[in-house]
Amino acid sequence: MAKRIMTMSEPGIKLPPEFVTYFYTQTLDHFNYKPESNATFQQRYIMNNKYWGGPNASSPIFVYTGDEASITGIAAFAGFIVDLASRFNGLLLYIEHRYYGDSVPFGSKEEAFQNTSTLGFFSSTQALADYAQLIIDFKKNISAESCPVIAVGGSYGGMLASWFRLKYPHITIGALASSAPILYFDDITPQNGYHVVATKDFRDTSESCYNTIRQSWSEIDKVAAQPNGLQNLTSIFSTCG
Template identity: 30%
Template sequence: MGFQALTAVIFACLCFACDGFFTGNIHRNIERQISNDVQGHKDEDKPVFQQHWISQKLDHFNGADSRAWKQKFLVTETYYRTGGPVFLMIGGEGPINNQWMSTDSGSTWLTYAKKLGALCFLLEHRFYGDSHPTVDLRTENLQFLSSQQALADLAHFRTVMAKQLGLTNSKWVAFGGSYPGALAAWSRLKYPNLIHAAVASSAPLHATVNFSEYLEVVWRALAAENPKCPLLVKKAFDTLNELIKDPKNYENITKDFNLCSRLQIQSEKDRAYILDSLADSIMSTVQYNNDNRAFESALGTNCTIKTVCGVMSEESLGEPYYRFAAFVALRTTTYLLQPCFKDPTYSANLQDLRNTSYSGPASGGERQWLYQTCTEFGYFQTSDSPNQPFSGFGLQYHVEQCLDIFNISTKTLYAGVDQTNENYGSYDIRATRIVFPNGSIDPWHALGITSSISDDLPAIFIKGTAHCANMYPARAEDIPQLNLAREHIFQILQKWLKEK
């Protein structure tokens, strides 16, 4: 089937009221003709893809609710061969990125698709990107934003596409990284009749309100580069914590960290907010250390743990406090290409997060994801552990955001997190044919599976790599462990695709 025919088929199945079906084969002669709404390439090594929409129920768990909405997805049959599998990449807490379907170097799942002859879909998550189930992001509408609803979207998408494109007997493999990695694992757990196997990269399968382990991994990652590095960061942050208590120091702190506006602290939440924001400069650097996100046009990819520890070890910059300030300024201007470090107060950030418009300042995913953490996952990266370099943004600060923004109580938050672990099994997931790649530098591995549960639930723990590293395009400078992990995952997929 060519893309013109594929377009017609998909259009016929977009609406629940439509009852037209296509009985042909997807692998007919391909005419690489791209419609006006498509972004892609015309080269056998660069997948041609199309953008389409499918109708989904607003509430999959209420048969009396007939409301529907349109969900965005991308598709490419560039590598598809007769009898090949179907790969379903799951979107997460932001817009789907076209580069995962079309890139010069080739993201890892597409290299697998080329070898295995797979048809590839990329499905955007409800409430993120262009996939808007409701008219806005009011809290009463966000009740339909949950992992369970998202999994039901995946199941319906798989069922409709399989029926319309003659892929009912094909083996579907779910892919995802981070939260979508958890969704990939849970799709296999909840819908084993629909999903044959899953690759759950950097997947946080255990929900927890207080994710204090995150910063413990940050400490260890810095120490692996230089044992003195986290100690220097801690000393710098301790000094900052003392200075920030006195308003007389605000002007100097503003200059030291190249803040966009003069530091203003009118509440304990303001203090916690700026401390959390400054600490995030190092937290994010560690999480994405050496990950090849440049192909997504991500900024800051050259800022690494080595950069952090190099600056923190530079005695000519003065005391550790000034070195930390120098690193924040360097990362902001040189790596993120921003003129200054944005530092709105907690109240200003609160105003952004309370904006319910899809065009609001936090609609790119911040408001939606915070709602999910407040209702399902927690995942709050607090400074409560003594075995980490930061302080000043404890659990209470994070929990109160749920109340301030969504009026979600602490009791409701804990109940939602408990329900998530009860529903999916946490670390004790009971399923088969799921592989769990994780990196030792990635703080999220603390909530994932890093030791194999069984032959059918293998873990691949990649020493020296960070968040979702195995998913990105391969590079010459990749460490051998990463290359071996990618090959190991491929061998596992080959084996599982031979199983019934």
């Protein structure tokens, strides 16, 4: 299990010292037997064992299934998983999704994104297999084969966590998917499903809040229809470029 510690590459993000960064030599293609399938790339992951009870106690390992972002940013802001570790004496493992952050195959983003032959390895299926291989080797490396694994993720990462539980039930005993549109596909879930759920949340909390927000859309439309309306809205709400 090749690994090495490195400093954080993202400007403005400084993780506490208990978050240690490593690299794992990951398989490029988990499902074919072509010569290029033997290629590898360096996949970044972060470990935090501050609260871990150790392998002899069969303490849990909480794995954050990385999504479409740098893993250091996720580790810096996903505080809930740290709360889980402190409560259940768990070990934290954050795995970066292939093609994001520093986990880019073919040596550079220019090479990785240049054509369909290199982008063909950029899929959720391959990412799930990455997590499976890394977790198995990681547990073996720290003599924690008996420790249960719980996958955790949010949004797309939550979808990955739930799919990981379904696809690799022998590796993880459960998954926590936060704000994850697991079934949000054509002909499975109504296309306005998100709006219905969000509206219900506001309305259940406050009927007045629900009515205020609902009425605000017509006011926004009125401002937008005026000369320089969109520019004015951009200034009012400080929207991004």
